[in-house]
Amino acid sequence: MSILVDKNTKLLVQGITGRDGSFHTRQMLNYGTTVVAGVTPGKGGVEVEGVPVFNSVAEAVKKTHANTSIIFVPAQFAASAVYEAIDGGIKLIVCVSEGIPTIELVKITAYMKDKNCRLIGPNSPGLVSAGDAKVGILPGHIFKKGSVGVISRSGTLTYEIVDHITKVGLGQSTCIGIGGDPIIGTKFIDCLELFAHDKETAAVVVVGEIGGRDEQDTAVYVKKHFKKPVFGFIAGKTAPPDKRMGHAGAIISGTSGTAAEKIKVFKECGIKVGDTPAEVAQLVKSTVKD
Amino acid sequence: MKVHEYQAKEIFKKYGIPTPKEKVCKDVTEVIAASREIGTPCVIKAQVMVGGRGKAGGIKVAKNGDEAKQYAQQILGMEIKGIPVKKVLVSEAVAITHEAYLGIIIDRTEKKTVVMACKEGGVEIEEVARKNPEAIYKVYADPLLGLMDHHARAVGLFLYDDPKKAFGCASIAQKLYKIFTHLDASLVEINPLVIDQTGQLIALDAKINFDDNGLYRHADVAAMRDRESEDANELRARECDLSYVKLDGDIGCVVNGAGLAMATMDLVKHFGGEPANFLDIGGSSSPEKVKNALDILLKDKNVKVIFFNIFGGITRCDDVANGILQAKRELNIKQPIVARLTGTNEEKAMEILKTAGLVFATTMDEGAKKALELLK
Structure with missing residues (x-):
């Protein structure tokens, strides 16, 4: 599945x-x-x-x-x-x-x-169910069939993290790039709801970035409703305020939407956060046996 | 994209939102003439696109022509948060009897436009939203029907007890909504919306930010861009279809993809370094684009080491490699380059760069560490 x-x-x-x-x-x-x-x-x-x-x-x-x-x-x-x-x-x-x-x-x-x-999406790299179907522009060779779900607001950063997950010996169930725009059709929580019912998925990695409050809302949802282990990464710890960092949605408005704020809520809600992409894969490996 | 207060007010006027009598001036002579025309007392307001102008001494009330001249001399040429003031707005001094906040943004969570009102004017609305959210009255516009009249009236009635003022405010809210949706704004704000001695509602300040994604269909808005107020390098990057933001560090980062570019900056910092920039060369990067990226990056004299972090998907590593070679030939690059190129055509890239004198890394961790070592 x-x-x-x-x-x-x-x-x-x-x-x-x-x-x-x-x-x-x-x-x-x-x-x-x-x-x-x-x-x-x-x-x-x-x-x-x-x-x-x-x-x-x-x-x-x-x-x-x-x-x-x-x-x-x-x-x-x-x-x-x-x-x-x-x-x-x-x-x-x-x-x-x-x-x-x-x-x-x-x-x-x-x-x-x-x-x-x-x-x-929009502004999504698409999604891959490892070994079954690729609907998007993600490089197919980095995926390996397995039990880790990945949801991300980014493209190449997703590849980086998927690649690390594959290299520590784990595989992915489905990996979804939800898009880097301020308004997107399917958010982290929507994907988690689907992963909750997917028997193949044992754990989920949420890759967020600065801007908006989707990650914060997701963390609260995870704490309340999501039973599988969730791991996180947030990009943009060094991003200055009020500057659009490439993605239309990646902007710290005044003092809200910072990486620090998101990481704090993640941790408070029991989501283990990796400081680097490599660390995320290590965290997943310490919990998930493929 | 941001515009100046005076530009936002021109748009306000076009849409029938009342603004004070005012004139934009670029030198002292113009200020003297404007202060005569508008009359004194008048307000001299620095036109820079940052908050906190008042606190920085960029807004002064001149009681007479001499003061207008004196303040114009002071403000024109001063720097506010590092940005030189090139223009001032000379505005009639409004006798304020009441101040409020009125603004429209897109609520990313609700996926709708939201009109926000607050009984306090001159506030930092995000600050209020965090500390005292009940003080903000919100109305969501229907995405397909727009801001309905009774919703606009509800905003007015929240701010004012007097129905005449409330409905005047409702009309202003409707006009703001028109500006927002017609022109693809991402924020329109009247802060403060005031009532003067005669009971008239006036937009004392005006702020409009535009959605960059909408600029292609509003040439008139795009033409309002103040190129002088922007970092020349960031401007050039945009023209080259690159996304660049200057930071204060010394490790220049060249990355494909915005998320990875941010993660690369963060990684440099994680290992104890300071990134010099955010730079996303995007997908399908041609050698030319890579060369332009390096050219822009090296305009920043703080850059001591360059770190390429490329995860090839659509971007082909060999294209990036050719770009590096071309740049090395044409730009006389003295700084050492650390290259981590992985994914599509990485073997070809390695072949191309074999004799180029680069430092190679296979992972981004290794790349960041090597870049840091080279600083020593």
């Missing part, structure tokens, strides 16, 4: 004919993901990497029964691609695009309410 994506995932790639879309379609196919369709309005009828391209999500879903979508379209068109996926009946939408105005996410969130559909 794993969460969100697995062997039953039938993937649709929105923006498949673009540079990133076509490149990562090949990478995902190589990983073993079932990619059933691509969509680029106006380019219906062609094939990319042997995958049929359609003009609309609705048509692609009707013909191929795609249940998951990944979005590679430029930021200006990404919100509209998300709406199309929602209306097309896609159950899991993974938005890789970076740079969507935040107010669009406010609207998307409202539009999705009461629709049986989940958004991951």
Whole structure:
């Protein structure tokens, strides 16, 4: 088992004919993901990497029964691609695009309410259920099937931590990059709720960073509701206030959203925090036997 | 992106929010003329994009023309939190009878825009939110319908007992919401919103921060950027599609990905060093981009060692390696470089850099430690 994506995932790639879309379609196919369709309005009828391209999500879903979508379209068109996926009946939408105005996410969130559909991202590297499916841009070779769940607001930092986990001899169940924007579709807590019911997952690593209060809320949730061991890492201990550190969501506002504040709450709520990525893997290893 | 008070007030005026009579000036002569036009007493306000201008002596009330001249001389050219004052706003002195706070931000937890009101003006709202959250009245706007009239009135009625003032405030809240949503703001704030002797509501101060992600669809807003007030290197980085923030240390960090870039800075500090910067070269980095990154980094004369920490996914290590070589050729780099390049095409990268005279590391821990050793 794993969460969100697995062997039953039938993937649709929105923006498949673009540079990133076509490149990562090949990478995902190589990983073993079932990619059933691509969509680029106006380019219906062609094939990319042997995958049929359609003009609309609705048509692609009707013909191929795609249940998951990944979005590679430029930021200006990404919100509209998300709406199309929602209306097309896609159950899991993974938005890789970076740079969507935040107010669009406010609207998307409202539009999705009461629709049986989940958004991951935007500004997400995607997710991997080790050995089963990769829906995203994460480098497949660093993953190994196992029992550690990983949830992260970042991309390459996630790879770094996953790589350490693999190198200490453990593997991953599902690893999710939830995205670095201020408003994202699926948060840490949403992922933990799924991990709670996943038999394969024995422990979870939460990789947070400065900005907002998701990590604090997550820690309180873990203390109250989550029974499996949770480990943490927070990036940005040396980040200055009021400066956006790359990610749109990674900004300390005045004195709130600092790494120190997040680490403190993590520790208070029983989450073991590693000072470095290597230390996180060591902490997990001391608790989890794969 | 931040803008100055005078720029925010121009937007306020366009949307019909009452502001004091005022004029932005760049030298003493202009201040003298403005103080005559507006009349005295008047307020001379430093235009810098940091808080605490008043405390730093950047806001002064001039009783007459002589004082206006004197204060203009003082304030123009002074530094507030390290930022030189290039412009002042000459503003009519409003006789304040009441002060309040009114602002809009995005609540990341609720995933909605929220209008916030506080009966105290001139406050640091985050401070109030932490220490005395009950003092803040919040109304969430409906993401699809917007700020409804009865919600806006509720904000007004929270701040003022007099219905006329309450509804005047409701109208201002609606205008603020329009600014927020039309222009992709991330914060709009009137702090303080005052009532003058005649009972009029006036936005005495104005603050607007814009969502960088929304700038592409507001050329007029993007044009308001005060390039002079920004770190020249940070500005250049943005133009090169790099994300750079200068810090005070001596170990320059070049990293792909924002999270890893922060973790790299933290690691340098963890082992007892001081990072010189945050620098994210992003995904799919071309050699050119790596060269630009080094060029920007080396403008900071404090940088004594350069630490490359690359985890190749989309970013190819060989591209980064070629960028390093190109930069070494063209930029005359004297500082030692520690390179930790792992992931996509790392073997090719090693081949490329074999004779480049770099110090190699296989893990980021090792890289950070080697960078520190080189400082000695």
